[in-house]
Amino acid sequence: LLLTAALHLAAVIVVLLITWGISINSFDAQEKVETFLGKISTTASVPKCRLSRLCPPQHFALHIRSGAANVVGPNICFDGKIHVLNNVGPGLNIVVVNGDLSTMVIFFLLKIKDPEDILAYLKEIKPGMIVLVASFDDVTKKMTDEMREIFVGMGSALIKSVKHRDSWVFAGRAGAKSKSLFEKVSEPKTNIYEGWPEMVEVAGCFPRNQTDRLTD
Numbered sequence: 001l002l003l004t005a006a007l008h009l010a011a012v013i014v015v016l017l018i019t020w021g022i023s024i025n026s027f028d029a030q031e032k033v034e035t036f037l038g039k040i041s042t043t044a045s046v047p048k049c050r051l052s053r054l055c056p057p058q059h060f061a062l063h064i065r066s067g068a069a070n071v072v073g074p075n076i077c078f079d080g081k082i083h084v085l086n087n088v089g090p091g092l093n094i095v096v097v098n099g100d101l102s103t104m105v106i107f108f109l110l111k112i113k114d115p116e117d118i119l120a121y122l123k124e125i126k127p128g129m130i131v132l133v134a135s136f137d138d139v140t141k142k143m144t145d146e147m148r149e150i151f152v153g154m155g156s157a158l159i160k161s162v163k164h165r166d167s168w169v170f171a172g173r174a175g176a177k178s179k180s181l182f183e184k185v186s187e188p189k190t191n192i193y194e195g196w197p198e199m200v201e202v203a204g205c206f207p208r209n210q211t212d213r214l215t216d
Helices: 002-044 115-124 145-152
Strands: 059-065 075-078 081-084 091-097 103-107 130-136 168-173 182-185 201-207
Touching: 059 130, 059 168, 075 091, 075 130, 081 091, 115 145, 168 201, 182 201
Parallel strands: none
Antiparallel strands: 059 075, 059 201, 075 081, 091 103, 091 130, 130 168, 168 182
8 A cells, every 4th residue: 555655656746747847848948939039029129220210111221421521431321231431432422222232332532533434333323223322521523414413313302502512411213203302411501610511411211112102
């Protein structure tokens, strides 16, 4: 009788230990899954390019900041990646992006390059490609009327008003059918650095496709 009771007690203990082990393992697995999902959620919930909110599907985060005078360089962030920061030059700093995110970065040093070369490149930008521009130093010395017209065709409404030493930022699309919401030019009253204006910037969510709605 004692042996039977002992065996019964041992069996109960074994069952309890197995149940406890399964519970611990299940809890550990659940905790690992929750931690993993939490990491995914945390990663996904961080706005790109330091925006204050997440961009909707089929939109890219962007933040473009011009240079300040001829001292502080411009900055172009697109879809969470900084394409222009320490690799800048005086004039127009331009990033051209395909909708599939293959990116080509071109730096136009307007002070030293032939305007015809710049114009030729601008004409080669294919319809639908996204164009991001940030000024540094003076962009007007070799800016021709034909170049300005090309930017108008990308959705710029302010390029024709850009004057000597103005700061200008712009995000548009080649072959745009409407004016871009992402554009800003400095105002004369902000010229506080010995005739130089303060930097200007634009930020928001740029649509992947031309038919999608722009959101700033």
